[in-house]
Amino acid sequence: MHVTAHPSILYFGTPVALLSTVNEDGSANLAPMSSVFWLGWRCFLGLQGSSKTTENMRRTKQLVINLPSPAQVSAVDRLARTTGSNPIPQDKIDRGYHFVKDKFAIAGLTAAPSETVLAPRVAECPVQLEAVLDHEHGYDTDGPLAGFIAVLEARITRVHVEKSILMDGHANRIDPDKWRPLIMSFQEFYGLGPKIHASKLGEIPEEMYRTPDFEQANSSLLNAI
Numbered sequence: 001m002h003v004t005a006h007p008s009i010l011y012f013g014t015p016v017a018l019l020s021t022v023n024e025d026g027s028a029n030l031a032p033m034s035s036v037f038w039l040g041w042r043c044f045l046g047l048q049g050s051s052k053t054t055e056n057m058r059r060t061k062q063l064v065i066n067l068p069s070p071a072q073v074s075a076v077d078r079l080a081r082t083t084g085s086n087p088i089p090q091d092k093i094d095r096g097y098h099f100v101k102d103k104f105a106i107a108g109l110t111a112a113p114s115e116t117v118l119a120p121r122v123a124e125c126p127v128q129l130e131a132v133l134d135h136e137h138g139y140d141t142d143g144p145l146a147g148f149i150a151v152l153e154a155r156i157t158r159v160h161v162e163k164s165i166l167m168d169g170h171a172n173r174i175d176p177d178k179w180r181p182l183i184m185s186f187q188e189f190y191g192l193g194p195k196i197h198a199s200k201l202g203e204i205p206e207e208m209y210r211t212p213d214f215e216q217a218n219s220s221l222l223n224a225i
């Protein structure tokens with residue numbers, strides 16, 4: 001039986017990402033987020049317009065999208081309710097946020113240099129995606145939330161993955177039986193269970209999903225192999 005419900009948030013569960021960006025003084029900022037979805041070698045990130053991450057992305061057009069697994073959950077939680085914005089936006093003061101200059105230090109995470117962008121990677125994360133900001137989209141453009149949320153379209157320029165999540169015998173395929181994302185659902189942390197059913201979609205070769213973004217990011221590397 002279904003009932004009509006009025007939940008204040010509709011946070012049904014998505015993988016957590018740690019976004020690293022560069023501050024105006026050249027230092028790094030790091031922010032947990034989870035409103036992200038993937039389309040080809042691009043992703044769409046939903047971020048508060050007032051976040052330091054959004055400000056840094058708009059200014060530098062660069063970032064790294066680091067994907068933690070459950071092993072990094074305490075580090076992610078240490079970053080919760082922190083912001084690199086000073087002064088702290090009022091809505092974040094109301095929700096108990098505090099300013100932190102060195103997010104890597106407070107999280108106990110290690111910054112590693114990237115290859116195509118200035119923002120650093122998070123060494124501990126099994127997946128690190130270097131990216132550029134390609135477009136910004138509207139959100140409730142003629143309504144009260146205009147400006148409050150930014151929808152940022154990032155194009156991936158380099159993919160780094162921990163070897164242990166690659167499919168046996170494949171240099172370029174991530175094994176979904178080995179990759180365990182960290183999930184946030186209704187503000188709580190979860191892992192992902194094992195595969196539960198054979199997949200008809202899974203029979204399609206992954207190469208059939210390549211887009212010109214894939215070629216653009218990889219052509220020089222593929223030629224070098």
Ligand SMILES: Cc1cc2nc3c(=O)[nH]c(=O)nc-3n(C[C@H](O)[C@H](O)[C@H](O)COP(=O)(O)O)c2cc1C
Binds near residue numbers: 029032052
């Ligand atoms: C697990 C987790 C997921 C979050 N997801 C989002 C999100 O999808 N979008 C967003 O704007 N903020 C999200 N937040 C809150 C941001 O971390 C927060 O806005 C933070 O102040 C951003 O840091 P910055 O201001 O230094 O950029 C999330 C926080 C946590 C802990």
